Amino acid sequence: MSNKDTSDWDRDMIDRQLAEHLRSARRPDPLGKRALFSVSGVPSGPFGSLALECSSCKRESPVRLRELPRLMMPLSITLPRKYHSLMKCPGCGRRTWLRAHWRV
Amino acid sequence: MARTIAIANQKGGVAKTTSCVALGAAIAETGARVLLVDLDPQASLSYSLGLDPDALENTIHDVFVGRVPVGKTIHQLTECDVVPSNIDLAGAEAYLLTRTGREYALRMALDEIDMHYNFILLDCPPSLGVLTINALTAAHEVVIPLQCEALSHRGVGQLLETISDVQRLTNRDLRVRGILPTMFDPRTQHSREILEDVGRRYSLPVFDPVRKSIRFAEAPRAGKSILRYASSHPGADAYRTIARSLIA
Numbered sequence: 001m002s003n004k005d006t007s008d009w010d011r012d013m014i015d016r017q018l019a020e021h022l023r024s025a026r027r028p029d030p031l032g033k034r035a036l037f038s039v040s041g042v043p044s045g046p047f048g049s050l051a052l053e054c055s056s057c058k059r060e061s062p063v064r065l066r067e068l069p070r071l072m073m074p075l076s077i078t079l080p081r082k083y084h085s086l087m088k089c090p091g092c093g094r095r096t097w098l099r100a101h102w103r104v
Numbered sequence: 105m106a107r108t109i110a111i112a113n114q115k116g117g118v119a120k121t122t123s124c125v126a127l128g129a130a131i132a133e134t135g136a137r138v139l140l141v142d143l144d145p146q147a148s149l150s151y152s153l154g155l156d157p158d159a160l161e162n163t164i165h166d167v168f169v170g171r172v173p174v175g176k177t178i179h180q181l182t183e184c185d186v187v188p189s190n191i192d193l194a195g196a197e198a199y200l201l202t203r204t205g206r207e208y209a210l211r212m213a214l215d216e217i218d219m220h221y222n223f224i225l226l227d228c229p230p231s232l233g234v235l236t237i238n239a240l241t242a243a244h245e246v247v248i249p250l251q252c253e254a255l256s257h258r259g260v261g262q263l264l265e266t267i268s269d270v271q272r273l274t275n276r277d278l279r280v281r282g283i284l285p286t287m288f289d290p291r292t293q294h295s296r297e298i299l300e301d302v303g304r305r306y307s308l309p310v311f312d313p314v315r316k317s318i319r320f321a322e323a324p325r326a327g328k329s330i331l332r333y334a335s336s337h338p339g340a341d342a343y344r345t346i347a348r349s350l351i352a
Contacts, residue, residue, distance in 0.1 A: 036233065038204045057208055091207075093204035094205075
């Protein structure tokens with residue numbers, strides 16, 4: 001087999017591997033690698049998505065509106081300050097002061 | 105604040121640890137303060153720099169389980185500072201999987217010390233588990249070492265997908281700095297073809313390749329980086345060149 005033939009074979013093999021990987025990537029399993037993440041992935045809609053910024057870990061976590069009540073339990077306080085709401089950070093899990101804003 | 109760079113590829117034996125140690129030493133040669141963090145339970149990085157993983161009192165495992173602050177695990181070595189690991193880290197992975205906010209454990213730990221360093225390099229384990237997610241969440245940039253052989257491609261596609269998940273979920277600012285071709289053998293058409301193909305296929309920058317050499321295998325046995333073990337070796341110079349472009 002010539003060198004050129006070997007290279008073509010390599011390329012074919014890489015193409016086959018990637019195609020196979022893309023096929024398997026179309027079957028997301030919530031108990032598979034998604035389980036590595038504790039935060040939810042909130043796809044941005046056409047008008048953006050709600051995000052919470054944590055005063056403790058300084059991270060910004062996207063959240064769904066329906067997740068808010070759970071984060072506010074058992075008690076949430078809102079004060080007129082930068083990090084205005086006391087609730088649970090979806091990123092670090094601490095109960096601390098957060099800032100909500102709309103992310104486009 | 106330090107620039108944090110993860111050296112990641114879930115495929116084993118692609119020279120992640122060798123690259124992490126050599127890049128750390130090369131960056132430190134420029135006068136920068138460098139910290140290397142061993143995130144592999146096999147503790148190859150710790151061993152490569154002369155530490156005995158089984159004799160260590162505190163490791164990154166103790167940080168992950170909240171036993172000690174990361175500052176207490178740092179070893180100040182000749183070439184750079186190191187946060188070592190040992191086989192206990194395999195247990196930390198299971199511990200973290202039950203915790204909310206598990207992706208941020210490393211980032212929060214490094215926040216305590218990053219003001220003392222210019223660069224923090226994270227040596228990732230050969231898997232796409234929670235430790236690698238922690239590294240990618242804590243990092244500003246990721247470098248992907250790639251052995252110049254056809255099977256390596258498969259891992260890169262999967263890693264890029266995970267990086268995309270991390271960018272979406274936990275670290276919007278993570279940037280893929282480039283692919284670092286390792287164990288390059290310019291005498292074979294195969295190596296040259298892979299090198300040519302990889303940048304084009306993934307539309308990513310590709311660093312200058314690092315050639316295969318027995319010196320890379322000898323250096324860890326001496327507990328030194330290639331830069332100290334064989335300072336004028338072309339492999340050491342290759343990492344110096346890559347380090348310069350990395351910190352530019």
